[in-house]
Amino acid sequence: ETGVTQTPRHLVMGMTNKKSLKCEQHLGHNAMYWYKQSAKKPLELMFVYNFKEQTENNSVPSRFSPECPNSSHLFLHLHTLQPEDSALYLCASSPSGTGPYGYTFGSGTRLTVV
Amino acid sequence: GEDVEQSLFLSVREGDSSVINCTYTDSSSTYLYWYKQEPGAGLQLLTYIFSNMDMKQDQRLTVLLNKKDKHLSLRIADTQTGDSAIYFCAESLNAGNMLTFGGGTRLMVKP
Numbered sequence: 001e002t003g004v005t006q007t008p009r010h011l012v013m014g015m016t017n018k019k020s021l022k023c024e025q026h027l028g029h030n031a032m033y034w035y036k037q038s039a040k041k042p043l044e045l046m047f048v049y050n051f052k053e054q055t056e057n058n059s060v061p062s063r064f065s066p067e068c069p070n071s072s073h074l075f076l077h078l079h080t081l082q083p084e085d086s087a088l089y090l091c092a093s094s095p096s097g098t099g100p101y102g103y104t105f106g107s108g109t110r111l112t113v114v
Numbered sequence: 115g116e117d118v119e120q121s122l123f124l125s126v127r128e129g130d131s132s133v134i135n136c137t138y139t140d141s142s143s144t145y146l147y148w149y150k151q152e153p154g155a156g157l158q159l160l161t162y163i164f165s166n167m168d169m170k171q172d173q174r175l176t177v178l179l180n181k182k183d184k185h186l187s188l189r190i191a192d193t194q195t196g197d198s199a200i201y202f203c204a205e206s207l208n209a210g211n212m213l214t215f216g217g218g219t220r221l222m223v224k225p
Contacts, residue, residue, distance in 0.1 A: 002156065002158070004156075006156075031211055042200075042202075042215075042217045042218045043202065043215045043217075043218070048212070056212075090156050090157070092156075092157075094211050095211065096211055097211060099145075099211075100145045100162050100164065101211060102145075102147050102149075102159045102162060102204075102206075102213070103157070103159070103213060104159070105149075105156035105157040105158070106156050107154075107155050107156045108154075108155070108156050110154075
């Protein structure tokens with residue numbers, strides 16, 4: 001365990017379903033991130049939150065809706081997805097501010113849209 | 115703009131040294147990182163180097179930084195089959211905690 005927990009590990013959903021991915025960390029970090037990893041784009045930044053506020057939205061389609069109720073939890077709400085959205089979704093966290101912190105990643109949720 | 119590039123694939127024999135290379139474009143990089151991703155897992159931080167250093171060694175890992183050429187490398191000595199993974203380099207800039215990742219290099223270690 002890295003300290004960043006993602007659930008579920010695997011998810012299969014139909015194109016008309018609504019589901020949510022969850023990410024949780026108790027490392028005291030104030031920044032949290034969603035990444036999409038697929039064969040086409042190895043690591044694609046989706047959203048960034050700092051102190052619960054969204055500070056980056058990398059032109060992500062509105063069928064992906066993030067939520068950050070507090071600095072320890074991050075959600076990604078999914079609705080009316082397309083098959084091309086099938087990918088590994090990675091959550092990461094880091095301290096805010098400069099320093100050799102790097103990111104701590106979760107193990108990811110493997111999403112398959114059918 | 116920021117751009118971090120890596121070669122896609124590297125194959126070595128067990129016991130040999132592996133050298134994974136990375137180039138970046140932003141000269142204001144503060145820290146540079148190496149991450150390892152094993153199959154079905156997230157990225158794990160291996161090591162980092164501060165931009166005013168040329169080299170950092172940590173057991174079997176040696177990081178070399180050529181700031182003039184904006185070139186970063188990761189050398190793995192005595193490569194083992196357990197080192198087979200995807201390796202990502204990343205840079206952080208003066209502005210804060212955001213990282214820019216390369217596309218990853220898949221290392222395959224043959225017995």
